[in-house]
Amino acid sequence: MITLDHVCVKYRQRLAVAEVCGTFATGRSTAIVGPNGAGKTTLLKAMAGLLPLASGQIHAPERVAYLPQRTELDRQFPMTVAELALSGSWRRSGAWRRLDRAEQERATHALAHMGLAELANRPIGTLSGGQLQRARFARLMVQDAPVLLLDEPLNNLDPASRDLLLKQLTDWQMEGRTVIAVMHDLDLVSRHFDETLLLSGTVQAWGTTPAVLAAARAEIGFTGHSLWVNPLAEEAGS
Amino acid sequence: MSLHELLIAPFAEFDFMRRALVGCVVLALSCAPVGVLLVLRRMSLMGDALSHAVLPGAAVGYLIGGFALPWLAGGGIVAALLVAVLAGVAGRYTVLNEDASFAGFYLMALALGVVLISRWGSQVDLIHLLFGSVLAIDDAALYVVAAVATVSIAWLALCYRGVVLECVDPNFLAAAGRGGSPYHLGLIVLTVLNLVAGFQAMGTLMAIGLMMLPATVARLWADTLPGLMGVAWLVGLVSTVGGLLVSYHAGLPSGPAIVLVASLFYLLSLTLAPHGWRGQRGPQSDAR
Numbered sequence: 001m002i003t004l005d006h007v008c009v010k011y012r013q014r015l016a017v018a019e020v021c022g023t024f025a026t027g028r029s030t031a032i033v034g035p036n037g038a039g040k041t042t043l044l045k046a047m048a049g050l051l052p053l054a055s056g057q058i059h060a061p062e063r064v065a066y067l068p069q070r071t072e073l074d075r076q077f078p079m080t081v082a083e084l085a086l087s088g089s090w091r092r093s094g095a096w097r098r099l100d101r102a103e104q105e106r107a108t109h110a111l112a113h114m115g116l117a118e119l120a121n122r123p124i125g126t127l128s129g130g131q132l133q134r135a136r137f138a139r140l141m142v143q144d145a146p147v148l149l150l151d152e153p154l155n156n157l158d159p160a161s162r163d164l165l166l167k168q169l170t171d172w173q174m175e176g177r178t179v180i181a182v183m184h185d186l187d188l189v190s191r192h193f194d195e196t197l198l199l200s201g202t203v204q205a206w207g208t209t210p211a212v213l214a215a216a217r218a219e220i221g222f223t224g225h226s227l228w229v230n231p232l233a234e235e236a237g238s
Numbered sequence: 239m240s241l242h243e244l245l246i247a248p249f250a251e252f253d254f255m256r257r258a259l260v261g262c263v264v265l266a267l268s269c270a271p272v273g274v275l276l277v278l279r280r281m282s283l284m285g286d287a288l289s290h291a292v293l294p295g296a297a298v299g300y301l302i303g304g305f306a307l308p309w310l311a312g313g314g315i316v317a318a319l320l321v322a323v324l325a326g327v328a329g330r331y332t333v334l335n336e337d338a339s340f341a342g343f344y345l346m347a348l349a350l351g352v353v354l355i356s357r358w359g360s361q362v363d364l365i366h367l368l369f370g371s372v373l374a375i376d377d378a379a380l381y382v383v384a385a386v387a388t389v390s391i392a393w394l395a396l397c398y399r400g401v402v403l404e405c406v407d408p409n410f411l412a413a414a415g416r417g418g419s420p421y422h423l424g425l426i427v428l429t430v431l432n433l434v435a436g437f438q439a440m441g442t443l444m445a446i447g448l449m450m451l452p453a454t455v456a457r458l459w460a461d462t463l464p465g466l467m468g469v470a471w472l473v474g475l476v477s478t479v480g481g482l483l484v485s486y487h488a489g490l491p492s493g494p495a496i497v498l499v500a501s502l503f504y505l506l507s508l509t510l511a512p513h514g515w516r517g518q519r520g521p522q523s524d525a526r
Contacts, residue, residue, distance in 0.1 A: 049412070065414075073410075079402070079463070087403055087410070139410075
């Protein structure tokens with residue numbers, strides 16, 4: 001379970017996320033949606049411990065796996081697919097401990113599960129976008145964390161890779177893990193996520209996915225006023 | 239001129255050439271892996287900035303203690319680390335990115351160093367500090383080079399896994415629980431130490447050449463990290479030996495001579511290497 005208590009986070013000296021309160025329940029999947037610049041990635045990074053909080057508190061388990069956006073990984077680095085998957089053992093192995101047979105087998109199994117067994121010795125720079133994302137999911141499998149924070153995990157993927165990763169999200173949830181993902185595709189959100197957090201600088205809505213998406217659509221339909229407006233951005237602009 | 243006179247005699251006959259050879263070979267071994275990591279981490283320009291930043295500290299050290307190594311090296315280390323810290327702070331707390339803030343501070347440091355030496359030293363001293371001299375490599379300088387090389391290789395061996403992860407995916411490493419910044423900081427400190435160790439022979443302006451050029455050449459030939467480090471080591475070794483011979487026979491400063499030999503490898507590799515213009519089969523093209 002992750003609890004956010006009046007969380008405020010700054011990004012480049014500006015308040016990007018304000019007063020977020022709520023709980024991500026254990027074993028549930030939550031999609032974080034909102035317009036560009038809504039603070040979705042900023043909030044996710046704060047939960048991963050990568051950004052300091054301006055105020056408020058986050059109560060989270062110690063073991064959290066974080067999947068940054070794909071662009072944050074240096075694809076030109078001379079590293080093989082197997083080495084990338086194995087790097088998921090970092091928390092257990094650290095800088096010095098020998099990577100034992102169990103870790104090797106865990107990485108091999110994860111790659112096979114992601115359909116990458118044949119590509120294990122290929123450099124990561126030679127993979128397609130979908131293959132690379134599957135390799136990064138294999139690393140998440142090796143990490144074996146109870147909470148997964150995923151930043152745009154399904155963007156710009158081929159249908160086969162997207163379906164495989166969606167199945168993996170479901171599997172993680174079935175295993176009792178908490179999955180929190182920044183998403184853009186509302187159709188995928190409505191079909192695959194239990195809960196939705198609609199963020200636009202502040203929390204616009206947070207609850208079960210059907211309720212949040214229905215409320216959002218109704219709001220737009222009745223008032224013509226989109227919920228995809230970021231009050232923090234408007235404040236800064238005025 | 240016989241082959242013996244060309245290649246062996248300078249080292250056989252002159253003590254200072256033998257010292258320079260040992261110093262430069264050890265330096266090449268130490269600089270190569272550091273340079274490879276800087277290139278892969280896209281910190282080549284930062285390394286260049288740090289090499290310039292050494293100058294004002296070395297200048298102050300020179301004005302206090304002459305060419306005594308502790309003063310030169312100590313001043314250089316303090317100045318370069320100060321520039322690294324100031325540039326990091328400026329990059330974090332202003333709109334400038336780290337690259338731009340480094341550019342600002344290293345230009346300031348370089349100008350300050352040149353002014354200090356020009357005002358209170360001599361033109362010869364300035365040339366010596368900027369471009370190096372094999373005559374400056376005394377026993378104390380050799381000890382410094384050996385110590386820095388030992389620390390560099392030991393640190394890289396101990397922290398290899400963390401450094402690699404920090405290069406390829408820094409946010410993953412930071413989120414995985416134990417933070418990436420110690421490795422980033424360690425790489426900066428190692429860069430500064432190697433630059434300071436090298437500036438007696440190479441000069442403050444040229445010391446970075448022995449770090450970056452072999453690593454850049456290696457990037458054009460090798461596909462794996464061990465391969466990159468191996469090629470960089472080899473290019474560094476040949477460049478230093480070749481550069482010292484050119485320096486001896488042509489009466490040139492040693493730093494630019496070594497860098498020019500390494501540059502020759504770079505130009506040849508650009509055209510001939512598998513990932514150069516000829517190849518077009520590197521990761522960049524495959525990844526699309």
